Amino acid sequence: MNKVIFHIVQSELLRALQLVSRTVVANNPVPILSGIYVSAELQQLMLIAGNAVSRIQYRIPVERNGCEIVQPGSVVVPAKYLLEWVRKLPPGVVTFEVSSAFLVTVRSGAAVCRIGGMNPEDYPSTPEKTAVYPAFRISNEALKRAIQQVAFAVSTSESRPVLTGVHCQVSNTALRLSASDSIRLAIGQAPIQRESETDAEVPPFIVPGKVLYDFSKMIPDTKEMTRIVVCSQQIRLQTEQLEAHLMLLLGTYPSVDRIIPSEFATEMVVSTSGFLEAIERVTLMSGEGNPVKLDSTCAKTVQFASRTAEIGEVFEEVPVRDLSGEAVSVCFNGKYMTDIVRAIDSTHLAVRFSGKSSPILLQPAGCPDSQYLLTPIRTHA
Incomplete structure (x- = not known):
């Protein structure tokens, strides 16, 4: 019965x-x-x-x-x-x-x-729950946004396993997330609340990117908090009804701060949506494998162009709100640039150039906490 x-x-x-x-x-x-x-x-x-x-x-x-x-x-x-x-x-x-x-x-x-x-x-028992480092809390909204703003940049190649993860650093006030596939770099940040006033530090840790992104899609869209506990080999994330145990990646993540340019030859501020739509159209017509060329020879607009044997040439112009410095001409992967700009949650976008071969830095205008780098494509032109 x-x-x-x-x-x-x-x-x-x-x-x-x-x-x-x-x-x-x-x-x-x-x-x-x-x-x-x-x-x-x-x-x-x-x-x-x-x-x-x-x-x-x-x-x-x-x-x-x-x-x-x-x-x-x-x-x-x-x-x-x-x-x-x-x-x-x-x-x-x-x-x-x-x-x-x-x-x-x-x-x-x-x-x-x-x-x-x-x-x-x-059925296997629940992993260890012994907390090794001080717990902290992040609002669901901020954690969800921070993960989704960087997770696209993790590597899909297993040749360097640590790059398939998101590198996490905890300070007294914020959780900093970094992801890179050696061509793109995405850095985001979310404010935290410490559960205790202890001076004990939480060491940096690496969470598998795909697993962390999947968890971000489960986080409820509420104003409640996610509690995070970092253990020796795993991280535990808890909402009111949901609890996730994610194994950490072992290894040393490369130092990303040293590759972020500090001086720029050219800086511009553009509409995020206008910049994104132009790149999407040029990339659609030229194909993902062909480089997109950016030129800022005019003080009022930035031009995008791409050339293919099958289609011919594609051109786009985007108005520039602010432009300073030298004229710039640089080529990049259109799909990679599209992924970056889609992740930027801001009306206007700051784009900075240090030279034809140096990484392009993109940030939400007026928001230094988020940073994105894209390595240009070298051409013979």
Whole structure:
């Protein structure tokens, strides 16, 4: 005879499954890690999923969003089948039952599905929770924005593993994030609140870029705070209902500050949207593999151009609000520049040049906390 474990509204269960299933790897060599650990406790429903580098826990309090625990218990359910079945259920209350042989029955009205579950005692335990360094908090909004403003620049090549991560530095007042693929560099910052007045420092750490970006998409768009605890080999991030354990990358991240230019031959301020739209159009017509050339020979506009054998030539002009210094002519990868400008959340953009072969520095106008570098493409022209 089956025992009822819990009842829950379909939309809330679906949301929880969608969040935790992000960490489930298809065809995981450890079969139980292809499942979601479902634990009905007296005061909450807990869903857990993970892989070798990350683990996500989502908590649903009882008597909230239609969640009612009838009898405590736990089971591991194959993630793919459970998610797809719940996704296709109509709105309403879902009943979740488990038999003594770990047979899971999920029903909603006349719709009934039975899935073979797994023994929850075989599921790996939660990673260590011992805090090694002082905890701190960041607003959800600021953390989400800071991650998404730099994560695009991480490397996808495993030749230098540390560059596939986001480098994090904690001061008394801010968390600084850096990411680079050796061609682009993105630096962002978010204010923090320390939980204690201790002088103990949190050493720099590196979080896998893809994993951190995926977590940023799970952070709720609320004014609440995310609590962050850095341990020896992992970082733990906690919101009201969500908890993520992310393994850290080992290694030494290159010093990025030394490559940021301090003197500039040319500086301009342009409309961010106008600059972005022009680069997107030129890149679209010329193709991502062809360089885009920027010229600032006119005091009122900046010109973009690209030439291909298949299409011919493409030209764009963008008005310049402020321009000082020498005329500049430089070539760059249009897609890489597009990625940078899309990440800049500001009406106007400051673009600075130190020379034809030196990195181009881009910043939101009037905001020194965010910095972006792009290495130009050398040409024979």
